Amino acid sequence: MAGAAVIIDGSALAESLKQDVRKRVAALGRPVHLAAVLVGATPAGEMYAQRQADACRNVGIDYELRKLPADVTQEQLKQEIHRLNADPSVTGIMMHLPLPQGLDATRMQHEIDVIKDVEGVNPANIGYVVYGHTIIAPCTALSVIELIKSTQREIRGAEAVVVGASEIAGKPIALLLAEQMATVTLCHVATRDLKLHTRRAEILVVAVGKPGLIDADSVRDGAVVVDVGINRITLADGSKKTVGDVDFDSVKAKASHITPVPGGVGPMTVAMLLRNTLRSAELLAAHQR
């Protein structure tokens, strides 16, 4: 039926998740304290950090921004991370990206304590996801799973197709879908016949960064479609608009459920960072650290 898809309300889902986090933070009986490292602050970086601070305080999480100058050395940054790892008052650590040139983000993420790693970006945490012993998983990938689960669609045994094989989105999403026992196909720039795969997907996750990549012709009837792309485009009248990778208007006529952009994965990812921050604090408490 044309226009039939249920639009998954990421903002509402995020709000309910935040309320749950707020309750559990209050119940924990010890402060939840997130230290965010920002190297070489830019106005955009500061604004983003400010919004994050507000989101944290809103659920009772203490937020501390540790600013380091743009010319910090890898060794100095590593020492700062080690200080935060060792500080018992710090329950979570995140590092704003991108880092200035010359600093190796993956190596620095590897220095973050596995349990305090609220973004789930330490390679060991990704490895634990592969091993099926997930401690903290990456926020975007967790958001995608939560959005799919909100539709009540069974993930186990479903034909899931992930388009885009980036380290921060596509690959972790594919791994979490495999952990949920979907049959997962990972497509990317080298895939020869993308439609062959997207057209058979019962669950379709698109994380490329290319507006209009997926149109109705690429989607199976009744699919659950999650759009991770966030693109700023300029319309014919010169105005700007934020869109995903999926041609929302045409695809929503064919899918059973679809996430909008904005208002889908975006707000959920913020909420998931808060939930991971709570989880780190809970794990530290369980480990009596």
Next chain:
Amino acid sequence: MAGAAVIIDGSALAESLKQDVRKRVAALGRPVHLAAVLVGATPAGEMYAQRQADACRNVGIDYELRKLPADVTQEQLKQEIHRLNADPSVTGIMMHLPLPQGLDATRMQHEIDVIKDVEGVNPANIGYVVYGHTIIAPCTALSVIELIKSTQREIRGAEAVVVGASEIAGKPIALLLAEQMATVTLCHVATRDLKLHTRRAEILVVAVGKPGLIDADSVRDGAVVVDVGINRITLADGSKKTVGDVDFDSVKAKASHITPVPGGVGPMTVAMLLRNTLRSAELLAAHQR
């Protein structure tokens, strides 16, 4: 054409790989020293370790077996691993599995120094594979990639299907195939229509542990088939035989290339452990450790 598949000779490929390792070990100018930890030795474990020792010595790698009693505590095992991490004369560390009950293998593997981790089993090393910054990858997965490359079949853009989603085989194989830019589908016990996928695979890797799982009807004409399964079966006359997961005789009539069992992935995995051990020593030398 019936019976047309080229049988990939894993033993010959392993032999040539070992010769290359032997040359590079000799050229390194410092000892390559593998410490293997064996907890709670059994006759089978000792025999396996002995064969490994022979394989190492054969290419000029020093092999040292560190036996620990079956009742060792997690803390004692961790301390032993830390001693090996800190010992500059030890260039590689591996831990024989399974560990006795009560010891958490994944946690212990996480304690192994990332560079000395010659089996590539530290979750951080798996994570680095996901991140596309591979340091040391798991031996079985590397073997599969080498066996495919030996056929000259282009991996980039190929439709690759991995059957079996175990932590030690299927998942790392899928990740390495994705790193090589294949379009990868990961199938497993919850996959509803396995043939749908295996029949469209240009590269088919099977790692389940179920004899006869894949017959000719499940394979695409001209596919490259890599059989990771190793199963001991009893024949009608009561004799025993080692077979893979693929019905070799029927599938070889349809595939373009196929690995035999035994003589395919098995010998390559041993050779890959030696190559990883060399790689660890080379990386330590490059890091002046």
